[in-house]
Amino acid sequence: xxxxxxxxxxxxxxxxxxxxxxxxxxxxxxxxxxxxxxxxxxxxxxxxxxxxxxxxxxxxxxxxxxxxxxxxxxxxxxxxxxxxxxxxxxxxxxxxxxxxxxxxxxxxxxxxxxxxxxxxxxxxxxxxxxxxxxxxxxxxxxxxxxxxxxxxxxxxxxxxxxxxxxxxxxxxxxxxxxxxxxxxxxxxxxxxxxxxxxxxxxxxxxxxxxxxxxxxxxxxxxxxxxxxxxxxxxxxxxxxxxxxxx
Amino acid sequence: xxxxxxxxxxxxxxxxxxxxxxxxxxxxxxxxxxxxxxxxxxxxxxxxxxxxxxxxxxxxxxxxxxxxxxxxxxxxxxxxxxxxxxxxxxxxxxxxxxxxxxxxxxxxxxxxxxxxxxxxxxxxxxxxxxxxxxxxxxxxxxxxxxxxxxxxxxxxxxxxxxxxxxxxxxxxxxxxxxxxxxxxxxxxxxxxxxxxxxxxxxxxxxxxxxxxxxxxxxxxxxx
Numbered sequence: 001x002x003x004x005x006x007x008x009x010x011x012x013x014x015x016x017x018x019x020x021x022x023x024x025x026x027x028x029x030x031x032x033x034x035x036x037x038x039x040x041x042x043x044x045x046x047x048x049x050x051x052x053x054x055x056x057x058x059x060x061x062x063x064x065x066x067x068x069x070x071x072x073x074x075x076x077x078x079x080x081x082x083x084x085x086x087x088x089x090x091x092x093x094x095x096x097x098x099x100x101x102x103x104x105x106x107x108x109x110x111x112x113x114x115x116x117x118x119x120x121x122x123x124x125x126x127x128x129x130x131x132x133x134x135x136x137x138x139x140x141x142x143x144x145x146x147x148x149x150x151x152x153x154x155x156x157x158x159x160x161x162x163x164x165x166x167x168x169x170x171x172x173x174x175x176x177x178x179x180x181x182x183x184x185x186x187x188x189x190x191x192x193x194x195x196x197x198x199x200x201x202x203x204x205x206x207x208x209x210x211x212x213x214x215x216x217x218x219x220x221x222x223x224x225x226x227x228x229x230x231x232x233x234x235x236x237x238x239x240x241x242x243x244x245x246x
Numbered sequence: 247x248x249x250x251x252x253x254x255x256x257x258x259x260x261x262x263x264x265x266x267x268x269x270x271x272x273x274x275x276x277x278x279x280x281x282x283x284x285x286x287x288x289x290x291x292x293x294x295x296x297x298x299x300x301x302x303x304x305x306x307x308x309x310x311x312x313x314x315x316x317x318x319x320x321x322x323x324x325x326x327x328x329x330x331x332x333x334x335x336x337x338x339x340x341x342x343x344x345x346x347x348x349x350x351x352x353x354x355x356x357x358x359x360x361x362x363x364x365x366x367x368x369x370x371x372x373x374x375x376x377x378x379x380x381x382x383x384x385x386x387x388x389x390x391x392x393x394x395x396x397x398x399x400x401x402x403x404x405x406x407x408x409x410x411x412x413x414x415x416x417x418x419x420x421x422x423x424x425x426x427x428x429x430x431x432x433x434x435x436x437x438x439x440x441x442x443x444x445x446x447x448x449x450x451x452x453x454x455x456x457x458x459x460x461x462x463x464x465x466x467x468x469x
Contacts (some may be wrong), residue, residue: 056374079379082376110386
């Protein structure tokens with residue numbers, strides 16, 4: 001396995017909402033199998049950065065290349081690229097009109113990735129992986145927050161993506177449910193999934209991440225291994241932030 | 247009163263039938279118009295949004311009786327006399343259907359637009375993040391949820407449209423009110439005639455709204 005293969009390459013990314021510059025100049029390469037945590041105060045642009053990676057937000061300038069496809073170009077079929085990038089949201093966003101099994105099989109069957117029976121089989125496998133095989137016929141409203149988030153992860157995995165994006169996956173959960181979601185994410189990381197995680201879970205970042213990006217005011221202020229950024233930060237802004245949250 | 251029922255009963259029931267026919271035709275096309283303009287109101291396209299908004303504003307801003315005169319007398323006059331060259335003539339049923347469809351369609355467009363926008367944006371984002379196209383996400387995820395919230399307002403609009411058919415008596419379509427006017431003119435029994443007509447509307451609309459309630463409850467199963 002070529003460990004240095006670049007999966008996502010971000011160059012001079014800039015994102016504005018009207019006059020508000022949310023991302024000012026972001027450049028970073030994410031390699032295959034890498035687990036990258038993005039931390040920073042709220043309003044620092046970390047969620048926007050993540051949402052640019054699958055073009056849920058259109059960038060203002062700069063380039064983002066995912067698996068060789070320039071997703072900032074209008075000519076790129078973004079839907080095709082997104083099939084390969086799973087995303088997990090803070091508020092789960094399970095499809096409320098569908099039961100759990102249909103939540104998992106909707107995209108694979110609609111996009112003709114596989115037959116209905118294969119999709120169901122894979123969905124059951126993924127539900128088992130996140131420990132919810134008995135919930136296939138439940139509706140999202142019948143699940144707890146932690147269960148919903150695990151289903152959301154399973155739903156993304158059913159598309160067999162190479163990359164997973166997590167946008168504060170545990171921020172909307174009761175404290176006692178955070179652990180079960182983080183465990184699923186740890187298993188994924190151990191399987192070699194390329195992951196970009198926006199999180200406030202410093203313990204998780206230290207334990208699981210290969211690299212931590214500290215963002216503030218639309219810039220990456222500091223990046224490095226968890227040891228470098230979280231334990232021995234150099235930038236005063238990073239030190240200040242960590243003092244407040246730890 | 248008994249005399250009216252025995253002598254004019256079948257005539258009034260037949261007129262109610264024409265009222266329902268007109269309402270159904272109007273609602274059918276209104277659904278199509280409402281769907282088209284409602285979706286045009288939510289898509290990410292400035293031109294579509296504006297066209298939809300103008301349509302809704304214009305129709306909502308004109309009383310239906312004016313719209314009825316305009317479609318039935320004004321539009322044929324425009325083609326036959328002002329422009330000239332080709333003749334257009336609309337039957338009262340055709341003109342009535344067009345009026346109802348436009349009028350109700352504009353309100354339906356607003357109901358549909360608001361219904362779609364009431365669905366959490368995260369639903370669309372999650373669907374798109376999996377690689378689904380905008381159309382697939384709309385059809386499979388957003389619309390099914392939006393329609394559930396729209397149903398009570400839809401029913402309300404259907405009832406309003408059914409009652410609005412009475413306005414079309416002014417262009418001579420022989421629906422219930424127009425027919426009742428003749429009955430009253432023949433019998434001079436105003437109180438009895440209009441009481442019977444009122445009760446007829448009441449019965450039909452009550453049946454309609456009760457069965458709509460049942461439908462609404464059915465659709466909510468499994469929520």
